[in-house]
Amino acid sequence: MLYELSGHANLHIPFDLDVGLNPLTPITGEWIGSVFTPVDNLTPEQKALIEVSDACVAEMEAADVIVLGVATYNFNIPASLKLWIDYIARQGKTFQYGANGPEG
Numbered sequence: 001m002l003y004e005l006s007g008h009a010n011l012h013i014p015f016d017l018d019v020g021l022n023p024l025t026p027i028t029g030e031w032i033g034s035v036f037t038p039v040d041n042l043t044p045e046q047k048a049l050i051e052v053s054d055a056c057v058a059e060m061e062a063a064d065v066i067v068l069g070v071a072t073y074n075f076n077i078p079a080s081l082k083l084w085i086d087y088i089a090r091q092g093k094t095f096q097y098g099a100n101g102p103e104g
Contacts, residue, residue: 019080053087
């Protein structure tokens with residue numbers, strides 16, 4: 001599939017993230033509080049806490065295609081990939097809750 005995509009002139013690959021070589025910081029209670037704080041009310045410290053998450057969301061939103069090369073351990077994804085998913089799964093930013101559950 002990736003080989004087929006590489007021939008497309010308009011394919012945009014904005015980033016190459018290796019969460020194994022460049023691990024993300026584990027999520028803390030302060031981080032969770034920051035992502036649930038309205039943007040206008042964020043303190044400089046809260047902005048710094050979610051800066052990497054905001055960058056991950058921006059990279060993902062800019063991508064035409066997302067290709068994941070992932071090993072499985074005990075029938076599950078690595079913790080580093082799960083953490084990246086947690087960084088980009090942001091209520092009100094990348095998804096919202098509607099009448100029928102999560103949307104986005």
